[in-house]
Amino acid sequence: VEVMYGGPGFAYVFLIYGMYNCFNVVTREEGTPQAVLVRAVEPMEGFNLMSQNRFNKPSNQLTKTQKKGLTNGPGKLCKALVIDKCLNGEDLCGNRLYIEEGDYEPFTIVAAKRVGIDYAEEAKDFKWRFYIKDNQYVSVK
Template structure:
């Protein structure tokens, strides 16, 4: 079942916690790729110097953060990689959840070919973990780019999120990654991940 829009109409912190265990679905190339969300980070524009919309900043890139909740925010970093986020909370409240890592659930050969030009059985243990254990890696494997920016995640389309029956796991709460520039915000415990999952980017 696709997750309802109202699920996203809450604080990015609450949504980041509750997205763990849910399923990312990407329809591409005649296939339906699925992955379990295992790691997330919250970003809250009003108080968070790591957020692209901190202190009310509005640019062409960040305008999507002020839109209705439940849409994709995909941005490009270092001129090389994409990152996939879920916009949360009410319209004009700039908050989002970065999907940091997923555990592949199907189409293993397909995503292995996309990432390594190999069949899944040919991958080393390290390559298997590196398929989707980071925000840019999962975007590479699932062919997520800026063409999906603004797509509604609560409707079936090229990308959306589904409910899951799995909730028997422990959540770890810790600091976010790669935001040392964000002064006091670098110490916010706004990263969440499923304990002991092999696809978490950093434990």
């Protein structure tokens, strides 16, 4: 949790349920602990390597369901991209783990209620879950 207090642009990686890594991007200034959970990504390259990491087989041997489920959840994307606690605190402007802008077609962003947080009382209904409309790598729409 300490990394969240250190300022924006760093990876915050934590383990949930004792088995799944979750990748977050720290977003606020030093001393203000806030981060965004990356719930899914659309693979643009490296599909075969991610397939090996997740399913231990090449991408041409994946079923349609496995292809769609390759990175459509926080734990799945961490396994596919080999993101674990060793990358906690990593500078996202560095060489090991980074986010880059790519070529893309225009898209519509959807704001929705968060998933799996019924314990959060009134915050469970906040529309703090954002995704690209009709993207096949979004698990819950």
